[in-house]
Amino acid sequence: MNRDRELVFFPASTSQRRDYTKRIYRLFTEYLARNGLRLTGPRRRILEYFLGAERHLSQDDIFGALRRYGIGRATVFRTLKMLEECRLINHVTGTSGKPRFEMNLERPHHDHLICVLCGRIQEVRWPKLEAIQESACRRFGFVPAWHRHEIFGRCADCSRKQSAGR
Amino acid sequence: MNRDRELVFFPASTSQRRDYTKRIYRLFTEYLARNGLRLTGPRRRILEYFLGAERHLSQDDIFGALRRYGIGRATVFRTLKMLEECRLINHVTGTSGKPRFEMNLERPHHDHLICVLCGRIQEVRWPKLEAIQESACRRFGFVPAWHRHEIFGRCADCSRKQSAGR
């Protein structure tokens, strides 16, 4: 299975990737400088891991992958919170309610189809749906800031397997 | 403020209410019997509280209101889980991430506008939106079971107050 397909956008070629990484780093260091914070080893490693991951990561994925560098759980939590605050990453509700994270920068807005059997998260773009939603909010005088639109069910693979098994 | 307006549907007249309550109880007792479970005082009280509430309740609301009957937190959690499992109630993500619950039975599907300032939860029906969503899932071979569509932002009252205060 090609996990890459599950991401709506991810730089494909090596040069695109290099440029993307560079832009991410610039935004990150600017954010850090603006707030009197520092670019440290653990922060760099976590960001690097996101850049290489191409899928939705849990806190455990990150901690598990980076513990060999002696990075503690607290630091992972602290950094995730920070990256979310500066809008470089986004969080999605995974199956079992545990949050998963995705790179956010320069990626078009999308919603999520979450498979309750295998936990796979598929991204979908629905521009038409977003438009309807916006206008409806306005009718209520409600000023939307962000939203969460997650659909839980069975993905194509799992529902195929399930009906074959019967 | 009339909180009732925030619910898309709730039986209005006394007789409608009585019938609704009767149907809820029948479904609940049937569910209990089917699983070899019992209709106990605490369970009855919690259900009763939902029937009278007409708004989105947190676990704390329920515990707080019923502690005078000596009902423990564990029982509230256990019962909420059970009611959710038999689909009599639904859970919505409140502000601060804590779940809130609503009666689910015989109520048309709706989404939620959640005010990040006052925590108020407003319900919206979007039949057109639901239709688009359904058809898009089908295109992916994804079989939706349930979804969560929550929009966070400022409600009409709060955004008015906020701009007046400036």
Place this chain on the structure above:
DNA sequence: GTCGATGCAAACGATTTGCAGTGGA
């Protein structure tokens, strides 16, 4: 050198579970 960041462990808040006693069918 300064002061923010780190890892560790302890603290925390929400939820769950073990258990002995209680009560619904």
Place this chain on the structure above:
DNA sequence: TCCACTGCAAATCGTTTGCATCGAC
């Protein structure tokens, strides 16, 4: 009567925080 249900307290889970030390600037 029987066994599910209860409240309580202890346990657990994910996350946060206090603190002494470390390291980026």
